[in-house]
Amino acid sequence: MGGVSALFYLIRRHYELHGDLQGRKKLQKLMFLVEHLDPERGRLTPSTGLTGYKFVIWLYGPFSQSIYKDLDRLVDEGFVEEEVVSGERSPRFRNLNLLLYDDDGYPKLMYIYRPTRPKFLIFKLRRKANMISEPSPPVKEKIDLILDRFGHQPAWELERNVLEMLGLSPEEKLEWMGKSVDEYLRYKLLSGKRHQ
DSSP, rough: OHHHHHHHHHHHHHHHHHHSSEHHHHHHHHHHHHHHETTTTEEESOSSSSSSOOEEEEEEEEEEHHHHHHHHHHHHHTTTEEEEETTTSSSSSSTTEEEGOOOOSSTTTEEEEEOOOHHHHHHHHHHHHHHSSOOHHHHHHHHHHHHHOOOOOOOHHHHHHHHHHHHHOHHHHHHTTSSSSSHHHHHHHHHHHOOO
């Protein structure tokens, strides 16, 4: 199981490949794809157990509260820097109107994540103290693949694409709110409703 080590690796690799990870919403959707996308078949599957995160259907699609708990731990322990940009102070942020933006339940805010600098020095020191371990090769490989395919997308586009992959209409999202993504995917499979 990946858990906090997978989350840290995803943030670190995103920073190396695409820069700062902009948005909690984006973080949720990327980790969801690591857990649920079968890249060979190009479709979503029930949980693989790769990340250890379980997702439910929520306001902006798949959501795992455990990701935020682990993220808080990474920030508190100094692995990850968290920057919060407010629409009240900066209405426009990199071509995004923050006054109209909602970052996974936080209106008019954008959460930005990056590994603490110097990024590898602290990681090595913490790893020696057994506070965090390197994820397994299959987890790293899957994260790298997801970041290669989806890491460049902004949060709103990633959210739209994930909802489309799920085949989740606005009505179904309300009907399935708070229920397990695994249950939803099994329902789609049994009912013959195709998801990508």
